[in-house]
Amino acid sequence: MIKKGIILAGGSGTRLSPLTKAVNKQLLPIYDKPLIFYPLSILMLANIREVLMIVNPGQIENFKNLLGDGSRYGIKINYIIQKKPRGLSDAFILGEKFIQRENVALILGDNFFYGQNLTHKLEKSLTHNSGARIFLKQVNNPENFGVAKIKKNKIEKIIEKPKKPISNYAITGLYFFDNKVSKYAKTLQPSKRGEIEITDLLNMYKKNKKLNYEHLGRGAIWSDAGKIGDMTNVSNFVKSVEEVQGIKIACLEEISLFKKWIDKKKITKNIQFYGNCEYSNYLKKL
DSSP, rough: OOOEEEEOOOSSSSSGGTGTTOOOOGSSSSTEETHHHHHHHHHTTTTTTEEEEEEOOHHHHHHHHHHSSGGGGTTTEEEESSSOOTTTTTHHHTTTTHHSSOOOOETTTEEEEETHHHHHHHHHHTTOSEEEEEEEESSSSSSSSEEEEEETEEEEEEEEEOOSSSEEEEEEEEEOTTTTHHHHEEEOOTTTTSSOHHHHHHHHHHHHHHEEEEEEETTTTEOOOOOOHHHHHHHHHHHHHHHHHHOTTOOOOHHHTTSSOOOOHHHHHHHHOHHHHHHHHHHHOO
């Protein structure tokens, strides 16, 4: 059972410059909430309450000002600084003491997930005690992502950003690993672009026949919100859903209240923390 999760919220954010010259991209808004709320909500939906946030130098206080130690959401958040971007697999080296001997989830801090059956797929993956599990989504631009080729319901091949895609199944920024992941990550050599690639780590699990996948179907939404256009599209989607349905996507307090991690007294304190805003007005209705 996976009880710990890592959010990789570092990176240089050059594709969003000059916005990211002032603030970490995960603190930029997706409609009515900071981007970081969305990946954090995914871990919470998966019943993960121990979180390690990996952030850029100089940004840790900004994250703490927003999220604190996680207690306002009924969870525990630890922070660690990534001095410079070294690839996704570096998360398991930096987070080795946090992981200890337990299985762990990793979600990228700029990824957005939404779908009716998503919670069920997350809970199913939590019970996967051995090996690694990835989430795949069909896309029309697979050359921009790590790509997996599936044959007879098994992963046959994984390639990072192929010039000639072997399939249109992109590997999303959500992963579940067993407790060997830090050990494996430390053996990886940097790629030609100088990063410790997540695809190399996944291929190690594949070589040992310990790599599985979950397919996000047509009813699921996934976006790597790493560009201005992507952030705008996701913001518009969230706005449409919230206005039509009268709900809030990634409302951390609502998730915590449903799971009985916090009570309404805690929500009242959070309303005081946020101040007079639309988000607070929504919390008052819970």
